[in-house]
Amino acid sequence: MTAPVIGVLALQGDVREHVAALSGVGAQVRAVRRPGELDAVDGLVIPGGESTTISKLVDIFELREPIDKRIAAGMPVYGSCAGMIMLATELLDGRPDQRGFDGIAMTVRRNAFGRQVDSFEAPVGITGIEDGPLHAVFIRAPWVERVGDAVEVLGTVTDGPAANRIVAVRQGNLLATSFHPELTGDLRLHAYFADLVRAAT
Template sequence: MTEPSGGSSGAQAGAQSAAPRVGVLALQGDVREHLRALAACGAQTGPVRRPHELAEVDALVVPGGESTTISKLAIEFGLLDPIRERVAAGMPVYGSCAGMIMLATEVLDGRPDQRGFDGIEMTVRRNAFGRQVDSFEAAVPVKGVEGGPFHAVFIRAPWVESVGPGVEVLGEVADGPAAGRIVAVRQGNLVATSFHPELTGDPRLHRYFVDVVRDR
């Protein structure tokens, strides 16, 4: 794990020792971008590729990429069941794009053999916004994130078709053909977005998640 930089005073050292340990699932996707954003928000960070690395973290980020590939690699690397167990035990997890799909309890338009982490009680439609050429950007107000709408980048993104009673809707597309589609949710310690905050240089969503981890 890497630690946020700081001075040598006792107070600063204490703050560093209290920094949450947030891993990024490093099987595919925007791993480095998430690591940089989390470190900028005061977290200790590191890639997670093996069960022993998962055991060392307080929380996990599941990045974008290809959900079917992430599912397959999670099984091959022996991570699927350990992550599911940690999720069930209350570990905070943030999933972006494909990470949202991996956290859903039901996935539409996925592969029949695709398996996820079964964390958030929601139905997600894979590639709902279209193919790579249909990628777009939009302003999305996110509940609990101050500073105005988030500049959201959607790349072969899913959307949320429906949520269970325990799921809080944090954000919807405000206008255009996809207006009203749910693209950000939270259930307890689990957070998911359809879009990629790690690509914008805006740290607010990562800071929001690090605060969730600290509260936990």
């Protein structure tokens, strides 16, 4: 089976953790900071971090138009936490100058689960991933308030004050989660994305 070549947007955030997780599922992994590096990958991960900072750095490193074009051409992209924010078509509570990639038809509320001290962990079942729920880590996480008709809801929080909030979605080759699977050692979501990239190539 051919190893997919997957890039991790290496401007800010949990870059090393995603690189390790993708390597753990057999992907060839590349750090992406420049348009030429983007050209060499079959799929892209936008890591968790600070979405306003990532938005600014995408422009500074001249990656916005190249990423927009690759998304429009069908390149698989997975965004975790801040990456989910970057893939949304509508953002609530973001900065006025903050811009994403408008990839997934969803409305995302930034920092919906609260501040850093409100971070928590919870089991989340994901459609298409077997062997039980994922142990999901939420850190200043967003949630999805609305989705378009083309968006498949893959996972929701089942317990607590955030019960029934949408935290995992997919639209075509685009995947997003509110939580950080790269921090848990459970590689199933990264394997799911690697399979998505492999199928697309």
